[in-house]
Amino acid sequence: MKFDLHTHHFRCGHADGTIRDYVEAGIAAGLSVIGISDHTPYFGHKAEQAFPHIAMAKSEIVNYIEEVLSLQKEYAGKIDVLLGIESDYFPEHAELYRATLAAYPFDYVIGSVHSVHGVSIFNKSRWKKLGQQQKQAVKAEYYRLIADSARSGMFQILGHIDAMKGNYPEFCDIPAAAEIDEALRVIGECRTAIEINTSGGTKLCGGWYPSDDILERALHYGVKVSFGSDAHKPSRVADQRGAVEARLKEIGFKEWVYYKRREQIAVPIE
Template identity: 50%
Template sequence: MIFDLHTHHQRCGHAQGSVRDYISAALDKNLAYIGISDHTPFFAEPEDHPDPGACMAKSDFPAYIREVLALKQEFAGQIDVLLGVEADFIPDCLDLYRGILQSYPFDYIIGSVHEFAGISLYDSDYWDQLTREAKLEVKNSYYNHVAQSAAAGLYDILGHVDALNRYFPGYADLHPETAENMLKTIAEHGIAMEINSSDDLWVPDHWLLERALHYGVKVTFGSDAHEPERVGEHFSDIRKHLLDIGFREWAVFKNRERIMLPL
């Protein structure tokens, strides 16, 4: 059964295509479930739309919900359209985000770390000028931040864990003990970890997934597609990869309830 729980669309300002375009692409590829999970607005900022290239406006959020719910009804019987959202993990704003997100009928919420300890996920220049010891501190800080997000009680899925592997050269060679603590926390709180295929370097990598299996972490799949044609990208290869590691099931979500599907 093919599914994809992580997609974006034009409202976020850095993706192409409408929500309907992503559903149509999913139908063309015979998906059983298609999750729409665009970035939340910056709810903590006073402006309605402080960064149009990063996420939707606060005033547009209700329209996003209405559109996905309407399309869910329109395509019922053809494909399960799931209402999701990708929310940044911002520790100081958890109560604000919790209050807003819990007022809508989401099927799932993805929690993603894009910045931690003042460091951007994409700032390879910062990483390059660090010593090995400082790089290890950064990785420890990141894993601690992800563990905090798993324990926050807000998310169903953790998005693109270890995405720094794509941007920070040599990152994958560091295996700190905090990785084990992070995975234990994820497992203890019953959060699913996404296998993200937004480029050819899937994350998490083989090593972290082996450790995740050891601790009983549940996994799911998301292409993180920003163009409709990339919906479901690498699904079959990632399925085989997980089977080779030893996983036998993965998760989808409806009404904030986890459903385990056989690989």
């Protein structure tokens, strides 16, 4: 059973291809399950489409959902098309997001922290002129937000939990073992999964999210793992899935999971 739960398409403004393109790419890659999980609109912003190169307009979410559900029916028997979505975690807007997303029949919601102190985690300029203590404070806040996102109960999967290293590989060298362990403990207790996300290979850090060290500690805390390529073009669907499965087996994981109708389904690691 091969699956990829994290894919985007043209509506977010920074990905290529239609949803159908990703479904067809999933079939070509030998997947049994393909999850479509484009970025939510910015529900907490007054504008209809606050950031057109980051996320879809508010009015587009209905079209998005209808298209995925239509393709789900069309491709039944060929590949299982799941309706997912990737949601930012904004504590100040959490209840608005919770109520809005609950109105739709998502199979799963991926919760991702994309900004800390109002600055994108991928903005490498944010680290300029920061001393070591300031860098540690930023990293600690990042993992505090991730832990809070798990506590919120809004998400089945947490997205790319060390993606802050994406355009700043030195992020890995900033001490934060206690904060990471606390986040993993909370995630395990909340029975939320984390994804292994291979889009790190498209960033300066290379590799995937999270690091092997975090995965080893996640296993210790009983955290479930899932898989997502975070594909922003169809050719990346299922990227490195086999290598990830092999590494998880080496670390000691026996299974990984996906979600359908918000129910967790375990798949043995081969």
